[in-house]
Amino acid sequence: MHYVSTRGAATPLDFRAATLAGLASDGGLYVPEAWPTLSKREIAALAGLSYAETAVWVMTPFVGDALSQDELRTMCEAAYGRFSHAAVTPLKQLTHQHFLLELFHGPTLAFKDVALQFLGLLFERFLAGTDTHLTVIGATSGDTGSAAIDALAGRAGVDVFMLHPQGRVSDVQRRQMTTVLSPNVHNIAIEGDFDTAQALVKAMFNDRDFADRFTLSAVNSINWARLMAQVVYYFYAAVRLGAPERAVAFSVPTGNFGDVFAGYVAAQMGLPVARLIVATNVNDILHRALSTGDYSSAAVTPTAAPSMDIQVSSNFERLLFDLGARDGAALAAQMRGFETSRAMRLTDAHASGAAALFTSDAVDAADMAEAMRWACAETGELLDPHTAIGFAAARRAGLPADVPVVTLATAHPAKFRESVERATGLRPTLPNRVGDLFQREERYATLPATFDAVSGYIAERAVSAA
Numbered sequence: 334m335h336y337v338s339t340r341g342a343a344t345p346l347d348f349r350a351a352t353l354a355g356l357a358s359d360g361g362l363y364v365p366e367a368w369p370t371l372s373k374r375e376i377a378a379l380a381g382l383s384y385a386e387t388a389v390w391v392m393t394p395f396v397g398d399a400l401s402q403d404e405l406r407t408m409c410e411a412a413y414g415r416f417s418h419a420a421v422t423p424l425k426q427l428t429h430q431h432f433l434l435e436l437f438h439g440p441t442l443a444f445k446d447v448a449l450q451f452l453g454l455l456f457e458r459f460l461a462g463t464d465t466h467l468t469v470i471g472a473t474s475g476d477t478g479s480a481a482i483d484a485l486a487g488r489a490g491v492d493v494f495m496l497h498p499q500g501r502v503s504d505v506q507r508r509q510m511t512t513v514l515s516p517n518v519h520n521i522a523i524e525g526d527f528d529t530a531q532a533l534v535k536a537m538f539n540d541r542d543f544a545d546r547f548t549l550s551a552v553n554s555i556n557w558a559r560l561m562a563q564v565v566y567y568f569y570a571a572v573r574l575g576a577p578e579r580a581v582a583f584s585v586p587t588g589n590f591g592d593v594f595a596g597y598v599a600a601q602m603g604l605p606v607a608r609l610i611v612a613t614n615v616n617d618i619l620h621r622a623l624s625t626g627d628y629s630s631a632a633v634t635p636t637a638a639p640s641m642d643i644q645v646s647s648n649f650e651r652l653l654f655d656l657g658a659r660d661g662a663a664l665a666a667q668m669r670g671f672e673t674s675r676a677m678r679l680t681d682a683h684a685s686g687a688a689a690l691f692t693s694d695a696v697d698a699a700d701m702a703e704a705m706r707w708a709c710a711e712t713g714e715l716l717d718p719h720t721a722i723g724f725a726a727a728r729r730a731g732l733p734a735d736v737p738v739v740t741l742a743t744a745h746p747a748k749f750r751e752s753v754e755r756a757t758g759l760r761p762t763l764p765n766r767v768g769d770l771f772q773r774e775e776r777y778a779t780l781p782a783t784f785d786a787v788s789g790y791i792a793e794r795a796v797s798a799a
């Protein structure tokens with residue numbers, strides 16, 4: 334399997350190279366050259382399999398010959414063995430129609446562990462026996478950072494520099510990053526918002542002088558391998574609800590469009606997906622794009638769901654590429670326009686292609702709190718703010734009563750204790766697996782949001798390319 338850039342100019346790479354590269358050299362994102370498909374019979378055969386085994390079958394066509402199937406199986410068992418629930422991503426029924434897919438049973442309490450625990454092992458495997466030293470640079474609105482740091486701390490051949498927007502992540506999120514004192518982990522608080530931090534990361538990747546001095550890599554959802562690992566739980570959940578005979582809808586709390594794009598990939602692979610509900614908070618660029626065709630970036634409003642406080646959704650580019658007949662040159666021109674004006678119109682092909690599978694909704698603070706209260710009172714479940722936004726959108730999507738609707742529960746409620754307590758009056762307890770988080774020493778640098786400050790800081794500490 335080869336991977337091509339959404340902007341058409343970078344050389345296609347194999348799975349190993351695409352995993353290590355992250356962003357393509359032309360500024361685009363890697364996608365498989367074609368979508369592999371699973372037949373109805375192959376999907377039906379997933380029904381009784383464990384999560385790790387499901388992962389092997391769903392990921393094999395993407396991995397190609399970069400790993401043997403035994404190696405892939407060993408890695409899936411190791412990655413998913415660290416989850417605290419035997420099902421890894423258990424489904425919980427809330428009402429006749431509504432289900433939660435709990436994706437937060439990993440070490441850092443958010444769904445990003447599902448992909449990053451696996452990605453950490455992939456990096457280690459692909460670097461073993463080479464002289465390459467990877468410099469991972471990422472921006473986080475909270476959960477990617479902690480999951481990436483947990484997955485990469487202490488691993489040989491990798492340094493991780495993680496930028497988070499100062500004061501815009503929860504205490505639990507910050508401490509999960511800053512109390513990891515491994516010498517290969519470098520936390521940076523940026524004096525700016527998440528989009529600013531993400532733009533700094535992109536600028537470093539695109540700066541030839543800087544990028545050529547190090548072997549840069551990404552763990553944000555711009556990394557294809559991360560999305561690939563997320564495709565698995567769409568299959569895992571849907572076969573438990575009757576796929577391939579029955580179509581299932583998913584409601585996905587969305588920020589960078591990574592998680593919901595994995596649902597799109599599952600549908601391209603043959604999984605019967607009735608609908609993908611793109612749930613945003615008031616930072617609603619994706620809702621505006623999908624409902625009116627207007628993809629224009631506004632200022633970010635901080636909310637109780639910080640991992641969705643995003644007004645430029647990197648992975649949307651992957652969807653536009655696929656819906657725009659995979660014309661990389663045309664998309665590159667469109668994205669250059671967007672990068673200058675911060676606004677663009679979807680083409681007719683984009684809009685009609687998206688409408689066939691996606692609906693969208695923007696959920697404000699009051700409706701989010703109401704969803705938390707309703708779930709707590711009617712079903713006894715505490716939902717974190719992100720999940721509550723997905724659930725609010727799921728309930729008002731108006732899907733036929735015979736279509737099961739699965740809301741992706743993307744974070745443990747204890748990761749956002751203040752918001753949950755404010756809405757429901759109940760304070761979720763931190764699971765034992767996070768231990769003495771609030772007693773541990775923190776370490777991080779605080780830097781102004783300028784290219785020179787951040788690239789200079791990293792250049793002083795990163796290992797030069799051989």
Ligand SMILES: *Cc1c(COP(=O)(O)O)cnc(C)c1O
Nearest residue numbers: 476588589590591592640743744
């Ligand atoms: C990252 C994150 C999201 C958004 O996921 P994307 O892949 O960026 O769309 C939603 N909820 C939580 C809890 C997250 O950590």
